[in-house]
Amino acid sequence: MPRAIVTAQRAFPFVIVLTLIVSIMPAQALRWTEFPAEVLGIFLNPFAEKGNVLASWLRPPPSSSLISGMTRADIDKLVIDKAIAEQQLRAERDTVESLKAQLEQLQRIPMDVAGAGVNPITAPIGLRSPSSAKGTVALGRGRNHGVKPGAVAVYNGDQLLGRVTDDVSAAQCTLMPLTNVGTGMIAGVVISSERGENSNVRSRAIAIQPRDDGTFVAQADKVEVIREGDEVVLKDAMWPEWAQGMKIGVIERVFTNDLEPLRNTIIIRPQLLVSQVSFVVLKVDQTDRDGATNRRGSSK
Amino acid sequence: MRWPVFAIFGFIFVIVQLSLRNVFMLHSLGGGGISPDVVACLAVFIALFAHRSAALWACWILGLLVDLAPQERATSFHLIGEHALGYVAGGIVVLQLRTMVFRRRSLTVGFLTLVFVVAASVVAVIILSIRSWYTPGTFAHGGALGELVRGLGIAVYSGLLGVPVGWLLGTTISLWGFQSGTQRRSGGR
Numbered sequence: 027m028p029r030a031i032v033t034a035q036r037a038f039p040f041v042i043v044l045t046l047i048v049s050i051m052p053a054q055a056l057r058w059t060e061f062p063a064e065v066l067g068i069f070l071n072p073f074a075e076k077g078n079v080l081a082s083w084l085r086p087p088p089s090s091s092l093i094s095g096m097t098r099a100d101i102d103k104l105v106i107d108k109a110i111a112e113q114q115l116r117a118e119r120d121t122v123e124s125l126k127a128q129l130e131q132l133q134r135i136p137m138d139v140a141g142a143g144v145n146p147i148t149a150p151i152g153l154r155s156p157s158s159a160k161g162t163v164a165l166g167r168g169r170n171h172g173v174k175p176g177a178v179a180v181y182n183g184d185q186l187l188g189r190v191t192d193d194v195s196a197a198q199c200t201l202m203p204l205t206n207v208g209t210g211m212i213a214g215v216v217i218s219s220e221r222g223e224n225s226n227v228r229s230r231a232i233a234i235q236p237r238d239d240g241t242f243v244a245q246a247d248k249v250e251v252i253r254e255g256d257e258v259v260l261k262d263a264m265w266p267e268w269a270q271g272m273k274i275g276v277i278e279r280v281f282t283n284d285l286e287p288l289r290n291t292i293i294i295r296p297q298l299l300v301s302q303v304s305f306v307v308l309k310v311d312q313t314d315r316d317g318a319t320n321r322r323g324s325s326k
Numbered sequence: 327m328r329w330p331v332f333a334i335f336g337f338i339f340v341i342v343q344l345s346l347r348n349v350f351m352l353h354s355l356g357g358g359g360i361s362p363d364v365v366a367c368l369a370v371f372i373a374l375f376a377h378r379s380a381a382l383w384a385c386w387i388l389g390l391l392v393d394l395a396p397q398e399r400a401t402s403f404h405l406i407g408e409h410a411l412g413y414v415a416g417g418i419v420v421l422q423l424r425t426m427v428f429r430r431r432s433l434t435v436g437f438l439t440l441v442f443v444v445a446a447s448v449v450a451v452i453i454l455s456i457r458s459w460y461t462p463g464t465f466a467h468g469g470a471l472g473e474l475v476r477g478l479g480i481a482v483y484s485g486l487l488g489v490p491v492g493w494l495l496g497t498t499i500s501l502w503g504f505q506s507g508t509q510r511r512s513g514g515r
Contacts, residue, residue: 034379034383035379038379038382038383039384041386042386042411042414042479044385045390045407045410045411046407048406048407049405049407049408049411049453049457050456050457051407051460052460052461053403056403056404056405056406057403059394059403059404059405059406059460060403060404062394062404063394063404065395066391066395070337070341070344073341073343073345074341075345076345077341077342077344077345078345078346078348079344080346081345081346081347081348084349085349100437132452138515141371151397152345153344153345153394153396154344154345154347154348154395155344155395155396155397156343156347156392156395156409157480158359159348159353159359161360161396161397162396162397164396182448193412194398199397209438211327213481220378221426230342238472239470240359274360288461299353301348301351301359302348
């Protein structure tokens with residue numbers, strides 16, 4: 027029997043050399059890798075979602091961020107109730123927008139119309155980054171559900187978790203956690219933990235940068251009274267208007283910046299990480315979702 | 327080695343690595359927390375018993391699957407080679423050492439998993455270091471040294487987990503159909 031010219035043993039060195047070449051290719055030459063990753067995700071995601079549910083059961087998220095005893099049905103009902111509340115809010119906003127339009131005509135100042143028609147959908151987490159809790163994760167929702175790049179992911183209604191990247195396919199999308207350094211600078215405000223209803227303490231704006239260890243760092247002048255335990259919420263024009271005010275984390279440590287003695291360095295720790303939950307709530311533009319539903323007939 | 331069995335176990339271990347890792351994650355440690363490399367445990371088990379060629383191919387395939395998983399860095403591509411080549415390097419190390427150890431001991435799997443992950447981390451850091459010359463922001467954990475230290479932490483944790491995982495895999499050894507790789511041979515392949 028003639029020996030095969032190409033055997034697995036002989037092909038292996040070539041495969042290794044090829045892999046080495048691919049590993050040092052520049053980013054622009056590696057965009058084709060998204061396709062095999064997506065194909066792999068199609069097979070792995072359904073099982074990974076179940077695995078994440080099991081992981082959440084074995085190691086639940088911190089109790090301060092999750093009401094004990096809540097089932098998936100309870101959470102879905104809360105999501106619906108919140109949608110009704112948001113609809114009523116939109117009705118009031120319509121009145122406000124009408125007045126703004128009149129004011130705009132009078133003053134000729136352009137104003138953005140924001141927040142109308144936002145619908146929440148739950149998105150199960152599938153594949154996670156194998157090497158880091160801050161890595162991107164795959165969500166089981168995509169264009170067919172109205173998800174667009176930049177969609178915001180939240181948990182418990184007010185806990186900010188991250189944003190959807192440009193990688194959105196028909197049934198899946200990729201979520202970049204807020205703690206990932208790729209998120210970049212975020213503008214937020216510090217809410218004093220001692221602030222009462224009638225307090226005159228004003229919120230202090232800070233610029234937050236994700237760190238390597240899953241926390242955030244910010245700088246502030248020492249004249250700003252910022253204490254450990256204060257809460258940090260989102261106040262960034264690059265994020266949707268309805269996301270403003272959502273929780274980013276709690277100030278863990280405040281200490282003097284050695285390079286700038288008149289400024290404090292602030293370490294902020296998020297109360298919840300993407301790695302601790304098995305699903306997130308995505309805010310989807312209602313018009314986009316209806317359009318996707320009409321095109322396909324059924325979104326779920 | 328029976329490749330369908332490898333496919334099933336590889337699929338299961340990759341799912342565990344990508345979904346159940348949070349159960350084992352140590353958040354309090356630096357770099358956003360570390361978790362063990364479960365797929366490396368499987369790769370070590372295969373490298374201990376399979377034929378040399380089959381073991382290296384299996385390591386490459388497992389590394390490739392991990393490379394195609396969601397990335398840690400905010401990139402629009404998947405860096406193929408970081409784990410694929412790292413696992414092959416680890417496999418080569420294990421193939422060299424397997425003639426000197428008691429292969430059926432679960433402690434052996436644990437120790438060799440540590441060695442495997444260290445070797446894989448070194449290769450991964452070398453690749454990332456080369457890429458950092460022309461791609462900024464390649465390192466996600468404070469440079470090459472930070473990645474190495476973090477890799478060492480993952481190696482230790484993986485080695486600890488490798489002991490029970492090695493025992494579990496040892497109970498399935500009859501399914502794999504390993505061939506003469508289990509025979510003692512001086513200077514074996």
